[in-house]
Amino acid sequence: MEIIIKNGYVYDPLNNIKGEKMDIAIKDGKIVSPSGIDETEAKIIDASGKVVMPGGVDLHTHIAGTKVNLGRLMTPEEHHKFYLEAIPGIRRSGTGITTPSTMLVGYQYAKMGWTTAIEPAAPPLKIRHTHEELDDTPILDKACFVLLDSNRFILEFLEKGEIAKCAAFVAWMLKATKSYAIKLVDPGVAVLWNFGRGYGLDIDDQISPYNLTPREIVEGLCKVSQMLKLPHPIHVHCNKLGIPGNFETTLETMKTVSKYAQDEKINIHITHAQFNSYGGVDWTTLKTRAEKIAKYVNSVNHVSLDTGQIAFGNATTMTADAPFEYALYHITKWKWGGSEVENEAAAGVVPLKYKRNNFVHALQWCIGLELALLVKDPWKVIMTTDHPNGAPFTKYPTVISWLMSKNAREKIIEKLNKKAVRTAILPSIEREYALYEIAIITRAAPAKLLGIHYFKGHLGIGADADVAIYDINPKEIDFSKDYEAVEKAFQKALYTIKNGEIVVRNGEILQHNYGRTYYVDVKVKEDLMENTLTEVKSKFKEWYTISFENYEIHDYELRNPYPIRLEV
Amino acid sequence: MEQAGGKFEIIITPKKKFKVPVELDSIKPEKFAGKKIKDIMKLIVFEGNRKKTLGELFSIQGKTSDNPEEIRIIIEESTSKLWRIGEEMQFGEIIVNGDAGHYIGAKMKGGKITVNGNAGSWIGMEMKGGTIEIHGNAGDYVGGRLRGKRPDSGMKGGMIIIHGNCGVEAGRGMRKGTIIIDGDCLEYPGADMQGGSILIRGNCTGRAGANMIGGKIVICGKIEKILPSFYLEDIVSKVKVKKERIKEPFYMFIGDYSVSRKANGRLYISKLNNPHLEKLREKLGLGEE
Numbered sequence: 001m002e003i004i005i006k007n008g009y010v011y012d013p014l015n016n017i018k019g020e021k022m023d024i025a026i027k028d029g030k031i032v033s034p035s036g037i038d039e040t041e042a043k044i045i046d047a048s049g050k051v052v053m054p055g056g057v058d059l060h061t062h063i064a065g066t067k068v069n070l071g072r073l074m075t076p077e078e079h080h081k082f083y084l085e086a087i088p089g090i091r092r093s094g095t096g097i098t099t100p101s102t103m104l105v106g107y108q109y110a111k112m113g114w115t116t117a118i119e120p121a122a123p124p125l126k127i128r129h130t131h132e133e134l135d136d137t138p139i140l141d142k143a144c145f146v147l148l149d150s151n152r153f154i155l156e157f158l159e160k161g162e163i164a165k166c167a168a169f170v171a172w173m174l175k176a177t178k179s180y181a182i183k184l185v186d187p188g189v190a191v192l193w194n195f196g197r198g199y200g201l202d203i204d205d206q207i208s209p210y211n212l213t214p215r216e217i218v219e220g221l222c223k224v225s226q227m228l229k230l231p232h233p234i235h236v237h238c239n240k241l242g243i244p245g246n247f248e249t250t251l252e253t254m255k256t257v258s259k260y261a262q263d264e265k266i267n268i269h270i271t272h273a274q275f276n277s278y279g280g281v282d283w284t285t286l287k288t289r290a291e292k293i294a295k296y297v298n299s300v301n302h303v304s305l306d307t308g309q310i311a312f313g314n315a316t317t318m319t320a321d322a323p324f325e326y327a328l329y330h331i332t333k334w335k336w337g338g339s340e341v342e343n344e345a346a347a348g349v350v351p352l353k354y355k356r357n358n359f360v361h362a363l364q365w366c367i368g369l370e371l372a373l374l375v376k377d378p379w380k381v382i383m384t385t386d387h388p389n390g391a392p393f394t395k396y397p398t399v400i401s402w403l404m405s406k407n408a409r410e411k412i413i414e415k416l417n418k419k420a421v422r423t424a425i426l427p428s429i430e431r432e433y434a435l436y437e438i439a440i441i442t443r444a445a446p447a448k449l450l451g452i453h454y455f456k457g458h459l460g461i462g463a464d465a466d467v468a469i470y471d472i473n474p475k476e477i478d479f480s481k482d483y484e485a486v487e488k489a490f491q492k493a494l495y496t497i498k499n500g501e502i503v504v505r506n507g508e509i510l511q512h513n514y515g516r517t518y519y520v521d522v523k524v525k526e527d528l529m530e531n532t533l534t535e536v537k538s539k540f541k542e543w544y545t546i547s548f549e550n551y552e553i554h555d556y557e558l559r560n561p562y563p564i565r566l567e568v
Numbered sequence: 569m570e571q572a573g574g575k576f577e578i579i580i581t582p583k584k585k586f587k588v589p590v591e592l593d594s595i596k597p598e599k600f601a602g603k604k605i606k607d608i609m610k611l612i613v614f615e616g617n618r619k620k621t622l623g624e625l626f627s628i629q630g631k632t633s634d635n636p637e638e639i640r641i642i643i644e645e646s647t648s649k650l651w652r653i654g655e656e657m658q659f660g661e662i663i664v665n666g667d668a669g670h671y672i673g674a675k676m677k678g679g680k681i682t683v684n685g686n687a688g689s690w691i692g693m694e695m696k697g698g699t700i701e702i703h704g705n706a707g708d709y710v711g712g713r714l715r716g717k718r719p720d721s722g723m724k725g726g727m728i729i730i731h732g733n734c735g736v737e738a739g740r741g742m743r744k745g746t747i748i749i750d751g752d753c754l755e756y757p758g759a760d761m762q763g764g765s766i767l768i769r770g771n772c773t774g775r776a777g778a779n780m781i782g783g784k785i786v787i788c789g790k791i792e793k794i795l796p797s798f799y800l801e802d803i804v805s806k807v808k809v810k811k812e813r814i815k816e817p818f819y820m821f822i823g824d825y826s827v828s829r830k831a832n833g834r835l836y837i838s839k840l841n842n843p844h845l846e847k848l849r850e851k852l853g854l855g856e857e
Contacts, residue, residue, distance in 0.1 A: 074716070075716055076714070077714055077715070077716035
């Protein structure tokens with residue numbers, strides 16, 4: 001199918017195009033030069049007075065896997081509240097708000113103009129389930145990060161200091177589990193959780209029975225990630241998440257890998273940093289430390305953040321930080337679900353409602369925005385809500401309006417808990433994001449950080465034809481005043497084009513197709529790999545309930561596997 | 569409302585025997601008010617997963633009014649396949665002659681529903697006001713809440729009277745209002761209860777008031793066991809439930825202490841019908857009578 005998008009205001013940060021009037025031509029799923037297309041046969045979309053952007057890329061969103069499914073099981077009431085009717089031949093049905101079913105995830109993202117989403121925490125043993133669900137998610141391109149911080153093999157290799165073997169094991173693991181990058185969740189905590197401990201584990205605490213600290217795990221896996229030249233750096237959920245006074249731990253985690261930084265490349269990504277920027281001693285003395293985190297991120301080149309913004313309303317917290325969820329359950333006193341994965345990880349799920357008049361929730365809302373606004377370089381900070389922990393991803397348009405307009409923020413601040421407003425620094429921040437910067441934090445920066453920027457997240461010639469068109473005129477509207485228009489435009493994309501096919505028009509799904517699943521296939525020295533795997537195999541038989549041969553996931557088990565091959 | 573009855577009556581009769589549930593959330597006085605019978609016939613209902621109009625499935629006769637409070641809807645030859653009658657209704661009256669299905673008067677705010685037959689489950693689910701009277705038996709979760717909702721999101725007001733028996737978990741998560749059951753009931757009446765009162769004139773199979781922290785449950789019949797997390801506080805000579813005084817001795821238990829030390833749910837168990845609880849008297853230090 002050939003498409004020409006005419007006269008739109010194009011925002012394409014990777015090619016440095018800032019709202020210029022341009023034509024974008026699409027042929028066979030790729031962006032081509034407008035001269036290479038026969039206009040009489042192509043479908044012409046008139047985008048004059050509209051915004052044209054690359055399809056959105058979401059770096060961190062829990063959309064598939066066992067713990068998401070546990071969340072779905074635990075919240076039948078919200079699946080009763082919302083459903084999407086099926087239209088035979090066009091779309092399938094779906095239910096849920098904060099934990100939508102797989103079909104609905106794809107449709108809702110496409111409706112907003114997003115075309116790539118990454119599931120950031122999948123325990124290796126249960127990753128087959130994650131892939132089954134990702135395969136079931138329509139329209140989107142996807143990938144998943146594998147949880148390795150509490151993996152017993154990794155811990156043994158790190159304890160013995162066998163970094164080369166550890167790297168070979170990680171390379172094998174990424175290929176075997178068809179995943180994209182290394183995820184660390186509260187490094188080492190799942191080991192302690194097996195003994196019922198682990199809440200508040202700090203970066204220099206011992207992880208018995210191993211002679212290791214979280215700092216050594218972070219450093220070790222950062223080295224491994226750099227040795228393997230993985231396209232995405234280590235994706236870290238820091239220790240002491242959600243505990244007042246945790247900003248020091250976050251700073252330490254960032255500083256500890258600064259010595260490995262090479263050529264100004266990002267080597268650590270701190271995820272949902274909002275939950276890790278707290279000062280104070282307990283919940284009543286909670287303080288914002290977004291300024292300190294932002295100051296460090298501004299001063300160095302090796303760190304990137306995503307915000308983990310919260311929005312008021314229902315959310316379902318789910319993380320592989322099991323002790324934290326257990327503690328949270330004792331605050332909410334409602335529901336808790338725990339899930340343990342042998343030798344690898346542990347997770348918890350707790351539904352939660354964020355309230356404006358609650359001091360902690362109000363301050364959390366401020367901290368998320370402070371981080372986004374205080375980090376000067378938009379390439380280093382990515383907009384997420386850590387779906388569904390802070391808010392469902394369907395709140396992105398609202399978050400965008402908060403970033404783009406001080407008026408929008410002030411409207412919320414008026415009704416916010418007064419103590420939180422006094423404590424926060426958000427009311428004094430004047431900065432407002434421009435539409436170009438929004439295009440960076442939602443598209444270009446995550447694509448670049450994922451290392452897929454050469455074919456995704458931009459509209460240059462040869463890129464994948466993932467395009468979103470929004471019905472908003474940047475030359476006529478003052479975003480600061482008319483923030484509601486921004487919200488409305490981003491809620492319903494005028495067009496979403498995925499791989500050269502029009503999938504959404506006016507916020508309505510037009511067709512149901514499937515995207516690719518990316519994974520990393522790193523080739524390491526054969527003898528090293530063989531040595532490592534013989535060692536692993538013997539222990540595997542002893543430690544695991546399944547056999548080694550059944551552990552690996554093959555290409556034919558995925559719908560559209562797309563390996564990114566590297567050689568070391 | 570009573571005086572106006574008969575003046576603005578609408579009689580609805582099914583045209584056929586239904587095999588799948590018909591969702592009748594559009595049958596309520598405020599939807600009928602100000603409409604002609606012709607327009608009422610065009611209201612949309614679901615038969616299973618098929619979209620139909622009311623006129624296709626039912627024959628409708630009678631007169632409507634602009635004021636929903638004056639309207640009385642009578643459903644004749646009703647069966648248990650008719651669900652969600654009077655959901656979210658606020659005014660007027662509905663009379664169901666025959667059995668009714670699930671969710672009768674769910675989330676109701678006012679008015680009156682009478683069922684001259686048996687009814688299904690989730691009657692008066694999360695209701696806020698009004699009256700529901702069932703002359704036959706009722707199913708499970710009377711005045712309860714949907715699964716997964718917060719423990720305190722049950723019935724918030726109004727009155728449910730069941731002249732027959734009812735199933736499990738009557739008044740789950742109830743906060744206010746009254747449920748009166750003339751017959752027997754199964755396990756867990758008043759589970760998660762926060763307030764309001766439940767009167768059971770018949771027997772109960774057990775586990776009354778599990779996890780309750782407020783409110784009042786009165787059981788006039790027999791109950792085999794009381795949950796161990798309830799404490800016998802006193803023996804009272806009479807109990808009052810919504811203007812009705814029951815003058816016979818009752819054991820008064822307080823609980824459920826497994827939830828909280830501050831729990832103040834009251835469980836009244838008939839003394840005469842439960843002689844096996846007599847041994848608890850010693851623990852009260854009351855000695856022989």
